[in-house]
Amino acid sequence: MRLLLVEDEPQMADALTTALSRYDIVIDHAATLDLAENAVANRVHDIVVLDRQLPDGDGLALIPYLRSLRSAIPVIVLTARGALADRVSGLDIGADDYLGKPFAVEELLARIRALLRRPATMAPVFSRLGKLEFSLDNRQARIAGVPLDLPRRELLVLEALVRRQGRTVLRSALEEAVYGFDDEIQSNALDSHVSRLRRKLSDADAGVEIHGIRGIGYLLRQAS
Template identity: 70%
Template sequence: MRILLVEDEPEMAEALRTALKRYDIVTDHVRTLADAIEAATEDVHGAILLDRQLPDGDGLDLVPRLRAKGLGIPVIVLTARGDLADRVAGLNTGADDYLAKPFAIEELLARLRAILRRPADVVTDIMQAGRLSYDFDNRVATVGSEALSLPRRELLVLETLLRRIGRTVQRASLEQAVYSFDDEIQSNALDTHVSRLRRKLADADAGLEIHAIRGIGYLLKLAR
């Protein structure tokens, strides 16, 4: 999963990024409302974590702007302003959830999972493809009764390909799912992750194949 974090306090932002990374969540961080508007309209994030008190305005102003553009990306407002009136105001602007600071990372993760289950086009929590079963909530891939040992970026590649199984995924889309704005991407890094994942799927007899589509990207499909 790749999310956008809109937070002007560096220490809070770094703490959240570090915590979320442990759960294989790629986090792009911006500090201002203006940068948030630009980043969010790229439509590459699965969700937005949004602080209200930003240097150039109220973070809530982002939500109606996104909705006016037809972007239904889920938004969780994270703020110290947690009284009833503030929560109601946040939800009335179109935010999907409202979480008052301080909060436990476990609660934030639970709320993220909840809002990501709401849209109709989001896959079910556990997906079966070939002999592979993937639990999107817990980030666990199994073939039969055996768990596949996959590092974070291989998991992100697998998730992205599974969500579009049978369709070609453009290289840029895969990179956006796997890397954040701040990551330095080596020219062949993505190919290395895909190659290792392909080999592990084959070794586990998962019944899935990853095909490189020259000049475009990759395709995951059932093995013949």
């Protein structure tokens, strides 16, 4: 999952990024409306978590811009402005949910899961290829029913490949699935993640293969 966090308070942004990253969520952070507009115009996100009080205006202004891009991406508004009129204005302009500060990360996660379960945003929740079973709902991989424990980056690589199984996934698309735009990416980091993942799938006799397309990307398919 890729999440855009629009929050100008550094401590809040750092705390949320740290907390949500533990749940295999890739976080892109924007501290202003301008940066947020650039982010949604240039990258695909699964959900936006949006603060209202930003240095260059009310965060709600991002929502009409999102809809002008024909994006149905869910938006959760986070704000200390919890008065009824503020909540109503946020929902009326197109926000999908509204959460007042302070809040528990567990509640934010529950609201994220609830929004992503809506029919308009739901992808297939389970995928099977060879002996590999992957739950897209909770990001659990199994080989013939046995859990396959993977580090976060390798799990995100596998999720991206599973979602596009049988098709070549561009390196740039894989990097977007695995890294936030504030992350420093070493030149061979992605290849290292793929190499370790490939070895673990082979050792577990998963019945799938990851093929590298030189200079282009990677392809997940059933082993021949």
